[in-house]
Amino acid sequence: MRGGHATPKPDAERRTAVVVGGGISGLIAARELAAAGLAVTVLEASNAWGGCVGSHVVAGLRLDSGAESFATRSTAVADLARELGLADKIVAPHPGGAWVQLPDGPQELPKTGVLGIPANPWDPEVRRSLGLAGAIRASLDRWLPASVGTSSDVTSVSSLVRTRMGKRVLERLVSPVVGGVHSADPALLDVDMVAPALRAGIRTHGSLAAAVAAQRNAAKSSIAGAASAPAKAGSAVAGLRGGMNTLVDALVADLRERGVQLLSGQHARDVVKTQEGWQVAAGNATYDAGRLVVALDGPAAVGLLEKSLPELSRLRPAPGPLVSLVTMVVDLPQLDGRPRGTGILVAPETPGIKAKALTHATAKWDWLADEAGPGTHVLRLSYGRREQAGGGADLVLDDDSLLAAALEDASALLTVPVTQADIVDWDVVRWAGALPFAAVGHKQRVAQVRQLCAAAEGLTVVGGWLAGNGLAAVVADTRAQLGVERADGSPIL
Numbered sequence: 103m104r105g106g107h108a109t110p111k112p113d114a115e116r117r118t119a120v121v122v123g124g125g126i127s128g129l130i131a132a133r134e135l136a137a138a139g140l141a142v143t144v145l146e147a148s149n150a151w152g153g154c155v156g157s158h159v160v161a162g163l164r165l166d167s168g169a170e171s172f173a174t175r176s177t178a179v180a181d182l183a184r185e186l187g188l189a190d191k192i193v194a195p196h197p198g199g200a201w202v203q204l205p206d207g208p209q210e211l212p213k214t215g216v217l218g219i220p221a222n223p224w225d226p227e228v229r230r231s232l233g234l235a236g237a238i239r240a241s242l243d244r245w246l247p248a249s250v251g252t253s254s255d256v257t258s259v260s261s262l263v264r265t266r267m268g269k270r271v272l273e274r275l276v277s278p279v280v281g282g283v284h285s286a287d288p289a290l291l292d293v294d295m296v297a298p299a300l301r302a303g304i305r306t307h308g309s310l311a312a313a314v315a316a317q318r319n320a321a322k323s324s325i326a327g328a329a330s331a332p333a334k335a336g337s338a339v340a341g342l343r344g345g346m347n348t349l350v351d352a353l354v355a356d357l358r359e360r361g362v363q364l365l366s367g368q369h370a371r372d373v374v375k376t377q378e379g380w381q382v383a384a385g386n387a388t389y390d391a392g393r394l395v396v397a398l399d400g401p402a403a404v405g406l407l408e409k410s411l412p413e414l415s416r417l418r419p420a421p422g423p424l425v426s427l428v429t430m431v432v433d434l435p436q437l438d439g440r441p442r443g444t445g446i447l448v449a450p451e452t453p454g455i456k457a458k459a460l461t462h463a464t465a466k467w468d469w470l471a472d473e474a475g476p477g478t479h480v481l482r483l484s485y486g487r488r489e490q491a492g493g494g495a496d497l498v499l500d501d502d503s504l505l506a507a508a509l510e511d512a513s514a515l516l517t518v519p520v521t522q523a524d525i526v527d528w529d530v531v532r533w534a535g536a537l538p539f540a541a542v543g544h545k546q547r548v549a550q551v552r553q554l555c556a557a558a559e560g561l562t563v564v565g566g567w568l569a570g571n572g573l574a575a576v577v578a579d580t581r582a583q584l585g586v587e588r589a590d591g592s593p594i595l
């Protein structure tokens with residue numbers, strides 16, 4: 103490092119690495135590099151670690167301000183949590199399950215799906231939601247050849263679901279879930295990014311329903327291995343007692359123990375390739391290292407690297423949508439009965455509701471209900487959904503308007519009046535562009551980005567825009583990207 107900060111000079115004998123971005127992918131990359139013996143510096147623009155795995159305090163409760171659970175379709179996150187000593191903190195959500203608000207009223211969301219795609223169209227919950235004609239159409243999936251929906255002309259989530267299971271599965275089950283998780287219309291999203299391995303599963307298991315069932319079974323066994331396996335292991339997600347943000351605390355503590363230099367408030371603004379490796383300019387300092395990891399969102403990563411790798415410019419992804427979260431802590435014992443289970447997803451065309459989802463956090467996580475105490479509830483409503491390719495349609499409201507909308511939406515969705523007088527405390531958190539927008543064709547773009555970056559010596563690019571949205575994808579992919587190099591015999595340097 104030159105100028106600015108008086109940071110200790112790394113041991114001249116040790117290979118050096120700079121990681122740009124202190125979100126979950128950057129922190130994991132730093133851990134892998136430190137474990138391989140490198141002297142690592144992490145540069146984070148904000149003053150908080152963890153990126154989208156953030157926290158805030160509302161009414162004295164420390165709550166997740168972004169990610170609040172992880173998918174259990176693989177063991178990636180649970181393995182990391184175990185390594186960090188958090189095995190006994192892994193918890194399943196309350197088994198009550200979630201609901202979906204459709205234009206014709208609320209329905210329980212079937213518990214056996216992946217992204218809302220059912221494992222069995224004749225499951226009573228699914229059958230109720232689809233109606234007889236919808237269930238018959240959905241079960242056609244079993245008789246269609248495995249080639250249907252797995253060819254290269256099926257590219258979006260909606261084309262896969264519509265082709266194999268029909269319109270009602272798409273509109274009544276998949277659109278609300280995809281809107282809630284990815285903040286976008288399923289017609290815009292690359293199926294192989296958003297539903298990884300599902301199309302391969304159709305080829306292996308013969309139908310979409312069977313591929314979904316196989317993923318759900320894998321999820322059960324992945325979480326069953328945890329030290330405190332949840333009593334009911336049927337959930338597709340799990341969380342951590344204390345919130346997902348405690349994973350970041352544990353990672354940061356682990357990195358400090360390993361001697362990693364963690365520098366927050368350091369916005370990287372320039373990167374150049376040097377003879378010895380890479381040089382990053384951030385704040386009023388420059389950082390030299392043999393190894394560079396860029397762990398940012400897609401547009402920021404391309405912006406930082408395009409001077410060194412001009413061909414990256416044409417692969418710049420569209421920015422993700424603006425997502426605004428309104429968290430309200432309310433004193434409202436009428437909600438003790440969990441009127442909508444763990445929460446409710448809203449189908450896009452539902453009249454009169456602006457939110458895309460409501461999480462009843464104290465109904466979802468027992469540890470949080472215990473912390474909040476009887477009669478006190480945590481409600482989180484999310485706003486902002488990409489309905490058109492290319493962006494521009496994000497819902498932008500000021501805090502007070504968002505709170506007004508949240509009170510109105512919560513009252514309608516929970517069928518219990520929620521008023522300003524019930525609020526103990528509230529907060530708004532905005533995530534601008536943090537959710538990657540995996541537009542159709544993104545999977546191919548990812549392969550091209552990876553190819554370009556692999557050709558630049560000493561560079562690794564990681565993060566949700568390449569791995570796919572969600573902690574399960576990001577954790578597994580980041581470790582694979584750094585691990586692969588070691589397994590290949592081309593060591594991390």
Ligand SMILES: Cc1cc2nc3c(=O)[nH]c(=O)nc-3n(C[C@H](O)[C@H](O)[C@H](O)COP(=O)(O)OP(=O)(O)OC[C@H]3O[C@@H](n4cnc5c(N)ncnc54)[C@H](O)[C@@H]3O)c2cc1C
Pocket residue numbers: 122123124125126127128145146147148151152153154155167168169170171172173368369370371397398399402425427533536537564565566567570571572573574576
């Ligand atoms: C509101 C919300 C809710 C979510 N809920 C879930 C969930 O429940 N379960 C789940 O599995 N996933 C969830 N996700 C997705 C998941 O959180 C992300 O996929 C994952 O955290 C992305 O990690 P990342 O490291 O790729 O990126 P990020 O978390 O975006 O980290 C990037 C970091 O880089 C920093 N940075 C940006 N520019 C610079 C720069 N120039 N110099 C230095 N630093 C810079 C940023 O400040 C940030 O800290 C959610 C995401 C959001 C936004």
